[in-house]
Amino acid sequence: xxxxxxxxxxxxxxxxxxxxxxxxxxxxxxxxxxxxxxxxxxxxxxxxxxxxxxxxxxxxxxxxxxxxxxxxxxxxxxxxxxxxxxxxxxxxxxxxxxxxxxxxxxxxxxxxxxxxxxxxxxxxxxxxxxxxxxxxxxxxxxxxxxxxxxxxxxxxxxxxxxxxxxxxxxxxxxxxxxxxxxxxxxxxxxxxxxxxxxxxxxxxxxxxxxxxxxxxx
Amino acid sequence: xxxxxxxxxxxxxxxxxxxxxxxxxxxxxxxxxxxxxxxxxxxxxxxxxxxxxxxxxxxxxxxxxxxxxxxxxxxxxxxxxxxxxxxxxxxxxxxxxxxxxxxxxxxxxxxxxxxxxxxxxxxxxxxxxxxxxxxxxxxxxxxxxxxxxxxxxxxxxxxxxxxxxxxxxxxxxxxxxxxxxxxxxxxxxxxxxxxxxxxxxxxxxxxxxxxxxxxxx
DNA sequence: TGCTATCGGAGTGTTTTGCTCCGAATGAAC
DNA sequence: GTTCATTCGGAGCAAAACACTCCGATAGCA
Numbered sequence: 288x289x290x291x292x293x294x295x296x297x298x299x300x301x302x303x304x305x306x307x308x309x310x311x312x313x314x315x316x317x318x319x320x321x322x323x324x325x326x327x328x329x330x331x332x333x334x335x336x337x338x339x340x341x342x343x344x345x346x347x348x349x350x351x352x353x354x355x356x357x358x359x360x361x362x363x364x365x366x367x368x369x370x371x372x373x374x375x376x377x378x379x380x381x382x383x384x385x386x387x388x389x390x391x392x393x394x395x396x397x398x399x400x401x402x403x404x405x406x407x408x409x410x411x412x413x414x415x416x417x418x419x420x421x422x423x424x425x426x427x428x429x430x431x432x433x434x435x436x437x438x439x440x441x442x443x444x445x446x447x448x449x450x451x452x453x454x455x456x457x458x459x460x461x462x463x464x465x466x467x468x469x470x471x472x473x474x475x476x477x478x479x480x481x482x483x484x485x486x487x488x489x490x491x492x493x494x495x496x497x498x499x500x501x502x503x504x
Numbered sequence: 505x506x507x508x509x510x511x512x513x514x515x516x517x518x519x520x521x522x523x524x525x526x527x528x529x530x531x532x533x534x535x536x537x538x539x540x541x542x543x544x545x546x547x548x549x550x551x552x553x554x555x556x557x558x559x560x561x562x563x564x565x566x567x568x569x570x571x572x573x574x575x576x577x578x579x580x581x582x583x584x585x586x587x588x589x590x591x592x593x594x595x596x597x598x599x600x601x602x603x604x605x606x607x608x609x610x611x612x613x614x615x616x617x618x619x620x621x622x623x624x625x626x627x628x629x630x631x632x633x634x635x636x637x638x639x640x641x642x643x644x645x646x647x648x649x650x651x652x653x654x655x656x657x658x659x660x661x662x663x664x665x666x667x668x669x670x671x672x673x674x675x676x677x678x679x680x681x682x683x684x685x686x687x688x689x690x691x692x693x694x695x696x697x698x699x700x701x702x703x704x705x706x707x708x709x710x711x712x713x714x715x716x717x718x719x720x721x
Numbered sequence: 722t723g724c725t726a727t728c729g730g731a732g733t734g735t736t737t738t739g740c741t742c743c744g745a746a747t748g749a750a751c
Numbered sequence: 752g753t754t755c756a757t758t759c760g761g762a763g764c765a766a767a768a769c770a771c772t773c774c775g776a777t778a779g780c781a
């Protein structure tokens with residue numbers, strides 16, 4: 288607190304900016320670990336910031352959540368672009384999955400329905416999905432992806448592994464997750480295993496969760 | 505409600521027994537879907553039973569949870585015994601995993617730490633784990649399981665897929681889960697893929713989550 | 722037609738939690 | 752060194768959520 292902070296342009300404003308970032312990072316970790324029920328107080332504590340600072344920047348808990356969702360979607364878009372730029376399709380796809388899981392993109396999915404969604408968020412989400420479809424299509428065309436696997440299968444996989452994650456780096460939880468993910472990714476490769484059971488996931492169902500209804504309570 | 509219920513021995517007691525079962529089933533579904541934060545009222549509603557009936561049988565929410573955990577562990581023990589009796593090791597192991605996931609055994613794991621555990625529960629848990637070790641050992645000895653996979657890997661896999669599950673039968677959620685599980689099980693088979701990353705999960709860590717501490721709050 | 726055992730669910734007391742408000746602390750200006 | 756503007760931190764509050772109790776209604780039995 289008393290440490291010098293004139294590294295950036297202006298002293299106090301620099302602290303403000305740093306706080307904003309800290310809050311966002313802390314929020315991602317805490318929500319990932321505890322779900323949407325995590326308390327604002329805990330986020331503030333983790334960020335090493337007072338409630339005042341948190342609420343000055345983000346009007347409400349929902350706002351914070353929305354910001355986080357948007358950030359997660361943008362990160363997954365970047366990961367998809369990186370996947371398309373990768374030297375081979377399999378490296379691209381598997382790095383995409385690993386990156387999304389590691390960042391906990393899927394951890395925000397259980398929030399579906401408890402959040403008012405903006406049109407921009409929908410647009411971002413769709414853009415991410417379209418890119419992922421390209422990533423998957425490329426993998427199929429190179430013959431490295433088990434046949435029958437769709438982009439939504441991959442999206443759901445990310446979401447499954449992201450649930451209640453990401454585990455903090457260096458923890459055993461994280462190591463376990465990596466092992467299981469390695470197993471799943473192996474199962475995803477093309478080894479002419481039998482066809483996948485059941486119908487492919489529908490986009491309708493994937494999106495429906497986010498359609499806002501106050502709550503079923 | 506007004507339907508006749510003299511199918512069993514005594515009219516009113518039959519209803520009582522049926523209610524007990526209904527509550528237990530409803531509780532499993534609701535906790536699986538909403539986590540430990542699910543409300544008692546919702547469980548009662550789902551069971552089609554009043555709060556009074558619920559509390560007469562189960563003294564508290566924690567009691568109910570404990571009962572549920574015990575039941576889940578016993579079911580997984582039965583599944584393990586079935587696996588050992590299966591004609592071949594792979595059928596046994598994969599049916600074990602599918603059964604546990606379908607019953608949502610892993611859905612109760614996130615409750616770890618929020619529940620007072622009895623010595624009997626520990627004993628049951630350990631027995632289940634020992635059986636699973638036999639199931640895994642058998643699979644290795646028949647050469648159908650990817651090398652390096654331990655019983656705890658399988659246990660964690662079940663837990664991962666059980667999180668926030670099971671989805672109600674017949675829903676698309678359930679179909680998706682089955683697809684992803686099929687992928688993971690394929691990755692689990694022995695195809696001399698590379699070694700799994702990182703160290704194997706430790707029993708210490710697996711058990712530590714259940715050691716009761718009031719709460720970190 | 723009473724009598725007993727069980728049922729259902731509205732009401733209650735408590736805990737939790739999102740959010741506000743204000744005194745303290747910091748840095749810039751002069 | 753003093754003053755002023757800005758940002759910080761966290762105690763406290765009002766509202767909501769929730770586990771649990773209590774009692775009138777109801778179903779079986781004699």
